[in-house]
Amino acid sequence: MFYVSIVKFTVSGIYSSALSKLLLDRGYQPTKLSNTLVERLGGEGAGKDEPDVVIKDMSRWQGVIVIGDQAKTVADTIVQELGTVAQFYLPKMYGAVFKPSVVERIRNGVILELEDRRGLLKTRGDNVGLVQVTGYARSVSKLLVTPAVRIRFGGAEAERTGRLIEDPPLPSGWRWRRRASDEENTQVASKANDLEEMLTSPEIPDGRCVLPGKDYVELVFGLEAKELLDVWRSKITPTIHGHHYLKSLGPEYSALVYFAEAVRERIEDKLDEYLKDTVVKGVYPRSGEEVKIFHMKPDGNDVELSSGYVLHSDENTIIVKRPIKSRGEYDGIEAERRIGDYAITEFKLKEWYYVTTYFRRDGAEIGKYANVCTPPEVSKVFIRYIDLFVDVVKSHGEVKIVDREQLEEAIHKGYITQTMYKKAVDTADKLSRELKSEKE
Known part of the structure; x- marks a missing residue:
């Protein structure tokens, strides 16, 4: 059996x-x-x-x-x-423990090699011993690590302090956080001693994982996933449409959600209308206000685009103007980027894309870049979405789909679902046809 x-x-x-x-x-x-x-x-x-x-x-x-x-x-x-x-x-x-290799020293920290990834350790010291993974920083695409390594077995737990302390049977520099049964204490002490031996062993190269962690x-x-989560939540407690979208914008919107759900039964027939009006007037940015744009990539690398100012805002569309402040070349458009250029970005709030048109200082159009992504989520201070890699570019009268290979890699590696993949392909094809049909 x-x-x-x-x-x-x-x-x-x-x-x-x-x-x-x-x-x-x-x-x-x-x-x-x-x-x-x-x-x-x-x-x-x-x-x-x-x-x-x-x-x-x-x-x-x-x-x-x-x-x-x-x-x-x-x-x-x-x-x-x-x-x-x-x-x-x-x-x-x-929770994985590494014998790290220092790649680069930066302000208030070091970049470490941790097998096939890089880690970020905030420290002012020069001596880097064992480190343990505590999370992942999407903004810099690096593992977050700490020198305060903790080992746990059952109810027993010990911590590596880096200080000159003795707490047998733990090795020097370790202390008990919690003792338990003799067997559990012995297991923790044995593992701590093993780690110290591996740290000094010449047979184990720097950058190697010496204790695997958890998945x-x-x-x-x-946005559509958040709407489905609303449905799941409504099975066990009263839930307004947009509950998870609003709460994900930040704690300052929790009071609005709490109030709406508290009065839901009394004004249910008009609640959606009232809530939509409140969101447009109180949550969406107004003309002239500054917003940030968060470009969330499924592969764990988030990018914050340059801030812009809202030109137009309603329940369906938000238009943002961003000044260009650096020289270089526009990605995909194959045109020179000059200080004084500007970008006009139109977000249609239910669509799986947004279009940015680039202009010279005198108003001459440079080209268009259509970014395929999940429907954008909007707050008073930011707009964010999940980027789906593939994009459509119009430049010098030519329209082309770019970065399709990155989309293929994303579905192959499991970063996105089949639903997202198909939507991205269909949206890119649709945008390509629409941009080709535009009159110059």
Whole structure:
């Protein structure tokens, strides 16, 4: 007889209600949930068993981080249900310990070689010993590491301090964070001693992983995925349309969501109308206001474009003007970039693309660059979307699709779903036809 172990998970953050219901219905077992979630799930999740998988918000609330030995399985289930999700997977990386190799010293830190990736360690010292992975920084495309290595077995846990302390049977420089049974303490002490030996061993080259960690997955939710999460949340608690979109814009919008859901039953027939009006007037940027543009790539590399000023804003379209402040060449357009040029970008809020037209200082058009992406999400201070790699360019009267090979690589590596891939291909083909039909 075969026994299938049920994967236990815990979840926190703005997506917790929706994801706990989704995963519970798909056969996963919640544990260590908040009292509010336990009540919403009818008592499920009240147990105190250690979870196999931990799910928490990303730093800008654009999605979630899934950590654990079964993280990829759980992440794949979420992606299968929601569709418009970019997935960035680092196997056995969270909590992994490395004997690092210093690549470059920067202000207040060092760049490290960690096998096939780079890590960022914030330190002012010159001596870099063992480091442990604590996360991933999308803005610089590097692993975040700490010298405060922690080893855990059962209820026992010890930490490498880098100070001259003695706490036997741990090696010099280590201290107990929590003691447990003799067996668990022995396991932790043995592993700590092994790590110290590997650090000084000439047989283990710098840059090598000396202790694997747990799987780490980032799931970035597109606008349509957030709308499906609204549906999942509504199964266990009253939920307005746009709940996850608004809350993902930042904590300052939580009060609006809370109020709308509190009065939902009294004005349900007009709530969507009131909410749309509130979003357009109070959430979207107004003409003349400055906004940032966040270009979120599925491969874990986020790019912040230069800021711009809003020329027009309504419930369907936002138009932004960005001054060009550096020299060079326009990517794809094959034209010189000059200081004094400017870009006009039109975001259509339900479309899977936006178009930027570049102009010289005197208003002469240079070319157009259509970026294929998920429908943009808009707040008072930023516009963000998931970039889908492939783009369409119009320059010197010629229209061409560019970076198609990057889209193929993204689907091959599992960064995007088949739904996103097909939408990107269809959108690029449509844009190509439309730009070719434009009159010069």
